[in-house]
Amino acid sequence: MAEQLALPLPDLTSLPRVGIPRTQRVYVNRNLKMSGIDWVGFDMDYTLAIYDQDQMDRLSIDATLDKLVARGWPAGIKDLPYNTGFPIRGLLIDKRLGHILKMDRYKVVQKGYHGMRALARDEIRSLYQSRKIRPATPRYYWIDTLYALSEVALFAGVIDGLEAQGAQVDYLKLFEDIRECVDEAHRDGTVVDRVLSNIGRFVRRDTLLAPTLHKLRSAGKRLFLLTNSQWSYTNELMRYLLGGAMPEYPSWRHYFDIVICAASKPAFFQERRPLMERDIEGRGSNGSHLRPASHLERGRVYEGGNLLDFERTLGASGDRVLYIGDHIYGDILRSKKESAWRTSMIIQEMEAEVAAHEASSDDLHALSEANARRDQLEDELRAHQALFKDLTRQIEAAVESGQTQAGVELEANRARVKRSVEKVRGLMRGLDAETMELEATVDRRFHPFWGSLMKESNEMSSFGDQVEAYACVYTSRVSNFLHYSPLQHFRSPRDLMPHEM
Numbered sequence: 001m002a003e004q005l006a007l008p009l010p011d012l013t014s015l016p017r018v019g020i021p022r023t024q025r026v027y028v029n030r031n032l033k034m035s036g037i038d039w040v041g042f043d044m045d046y047t048l049a050i051y052d053q054d055q056m057d058r059l060s061i062d063a064t065l066d067k068l069v070a071r072g073w074p075a076g077i078k079d080l081p082y083n084t085g086f087p088i089r090g091l092l093i094d095k096r097l098g099h100i101l102k103m104d105r106y107k108v109v110q111k112g113y114h115g116m117r118a119l120a121r122d123e124i125r126s127l128y129q130s131r132k133i134r135p136a137t138p139r140y141y142w143i144d145t146l147y148a149l150s151e152v153a154l155f156a157g158v159i160d161g162l163e164a165q166g167a168q169v170d171y172l173k174l175f176e177d178i179r180e181c182v183d184e185a186h187r188d189g190t191v192v193d194r195v196l197s198n199i200g201r202f203v204r205r206d207t208l209l210a211p212t213l214h215k216l217r218s219a220g221k222r223l224f225l226l227t228n229s230q231w232s233y234t235n236e237l238m239r240y241l242l243g244g245a246m247p248e249y250p251s252w253r254h255y256f257d258i259v260i261c262a263a264s265k266p267a268f269f270q271e272r273r274p275l276m277e278r279d280i281e282g283r284g285s286n287g288s289h290l291r292p293a294s295h296l297e298r299g300r301v302y303e304g305g306n307l308l309d310f311e312r313t314l315g316a317s318g319d320r321v322l323y324i325g326d327h328i329y330g331d332i333l334r335s336k337k338e339s340a341w342r343t344s345m346i347i348q349e350m351e352a353e354v355a356a357h358e359a360s361s362d363d364l365h366a367l368s369e370a371n372a373r374r375d376q377l378e379d380e381l382r383a384h385q386a387l388f389k390d391l392t393r394q395i396e397a398a399v400e401s402g403q404t405q406a407g408v409e410l411e412a413n414r415a416r417v418k419r420s421v422e423k424v425r426g427l428m429r430g431l432d433a434e435t436m437e438l439e440a441t442v443d444r445r446f447h448p449f450w451g452s453l454m455k456e457s458n459e460m461s462s463f464g465d466q467v468e469a470y471a472c473v474y475t476s477r478v479s480n481f482l483h484y485s486p487l488q489h490f491r492s493p494r495d496l497m498p499h500e501m
């Protein structure tokens with residue numbers, strides 16, 4: 001008789017999505033039940049809007065060079081080559097020495113460049129490993145956004161170019177000037193205007209974005225946009241991303257219940273800034289387009305505001321809000337520390353990172369075998385060394401008691417053990433060289449200069465560490481949520497401590 005199967009219907013939505021390519025999965029640090037989320041908020045730049053990184057870097061470098069020359073840097077820097085493929089997120093700038101560094105999760109520097117020249121292991125050891133460095137001091141600057149990558153490419157390129165011509169470079173001044181000029185290029189509209197004049201060149205339109213937002217809305221979630229960008233830019237960009245995508249939505253604004261521009265994150269999370277409403281129809285009676293607002297309504301556009309008023313006027317309970325952003329500090333860390341908001345981080349590099357990890361699986365397996373083999377050789381070495389010591393004591397005793405023949409035999413024995421010690425040492429050296437070569441091969445597959453974004457040697461990188469600490473989940477793009485149920489229970493892999501493995 002056929003048995004009746006008890007279908008696990010309530011759990012169907014949380015079955016692992018085996019069919020989703022790894023590059024498009026949502027990865028989970030802390031369990032997140034989407035059924036418990038009422039509000040889903042989005043940052044815009046590098047979150048809803050995925051930029052072409054190389055194009056944006058070139059634009060930013062271009063816009064900045066003129067400003068640097070105007071500040072007295074030699075005009076020749078405009079003709080130098082700048083490698084936009086050089087920087088990654090999570091690097092640390094040493095403004096005093098002109099070095100660019102990558103740290104592991106313990107804030108120990110493991111890789112470094114001066115300009116584009118790799119620092120030798122000895123240089124790194126003597127400069128950064130012999131004492132604890134303090135990344136939060138003014139000497140250092142932490143590169144934690146994609147927006148800041150062009151600053152690193154510029155910094156390295158100018159140092160390289162000027163020093164090749166024998167010039168002395170004031171690294172601190174160079175970096176501060178680059179920082180200020182990049183900001184200026186964004187503030188004075190140079191960058192924004194050029195993006196808007198050819199959006200298709202700088203922004204990748206993701207055709208799955210609209211259906212993703214629609215799916216969340218259909219499940220009863222309310223959506224909000226919370227961006228630091230100005231209204232005019234936001235409007236153009238969002239129209240490009242969502243305009244005309246689905247007939248149910250006459251304009252991009254219809255996807256969102258609340259729209260807040262010029263939000264000044266992270267201050268939005270930390271300070272009680274006033275909420276303003278923008279008059280987008282241009283009917284401002286007193287000539288101003290902004291007026292104070294006391295509550296948030298669908299269909300309107302706001303600026304500024306703050307976390308407390310946001311939650312109070314919407315009746316949104318912090319732990320029922322999921323905020324999706326790309327900036328570890330402004331979007332993720334601050335919202336995590338100042339509020340109970342759940343966080344999802346968009347890391348567009350994850351597609352390349354996961355692909356490199358998959359392509360390295362044989363090498364990573366070989367590396368862990370090499371580690372096990374090294375442990376074994378260390379055991380052998382210790383055993384041989386103990387035997388050597390023991391034989392030495394026996395030889396001394398034989399000499400003292402005048403047992404010449406026994407002494408000779410023991411000497412021969414000891415010489416054999418010594419050869420074994422040397423043989424094991426040789427094997428270890430060979431294995432170390434092999435391991436280093438293998439590690440370098442794996443690193444190059446991730447990134448030609450820095451290796452993996454999230455890892456460093458056997459540890460997490462300092463960037464990976466921050467992602468783990470502050471992002472509940474992370475994924476390469478917003479539309480990856482389309483592959484999952486809007487009621488998905490995102491479960492973290494069970495945490496293992498070293499003694500459990």
Ligand SMILES: [Mg+2]
Binds near residue numbers: 044046047326327
């Ligand atoms: Mg952003």
